[in-house]
Amino acid sequence: MPAVTPRGGSRRRTISEINMVPFIDVMLVLLIIFMVSAPLITTGLVDLPSVGKAPRQPDKVVEVVVGSDESIKLRIDGKDAGPVALNRLAAEVKSAQEGGQSVPVVISADKSVKYEAVIKVMDTLQRAGVQRVGLAVKSTS
Secondary structure (H helix, E strand, O other), X not given: OOOOXXXXXXXXXXXXXXXXXXXXXXXXXXXXXXXXXXXXXXXXXXXXXXXXXXXXXXXXXXXXXXXXXXXXXXXXXXXXXXXXXXXXXXXXXXXXXXXXXXXXEEEEEOOOOOHHHHHHHHHHHHHOOOOOEEEOOOOOO
């Protein structure tokens, strides 16, 4: 009784191809899950502050102007007081307020200035204890 034929006919050949049917089934199920869940995902909403108009202009305003080259100038009641270094800004603003904390400070910055420069000015004024600090905006209407 021969155990093995000389041609090897009783041996099975291994299949070296990938069965794609389960892969396609999984992909279709994932596609359906994503199609159903995509409209249910809410996007994050950012609630931005609105700009209101003051009832009247204050009598005295201290304006800090940040130029396009990030230079800082001080303007008191519309008159230029000259350039100021960032480390001297708080002292100059406090002396321009003449001890009155109710005098508002407005920061005006060029459109091309980095946001970081404006925040540095705001932070410097806040650390010095300046109370009323605002940002100047251009009205579109």
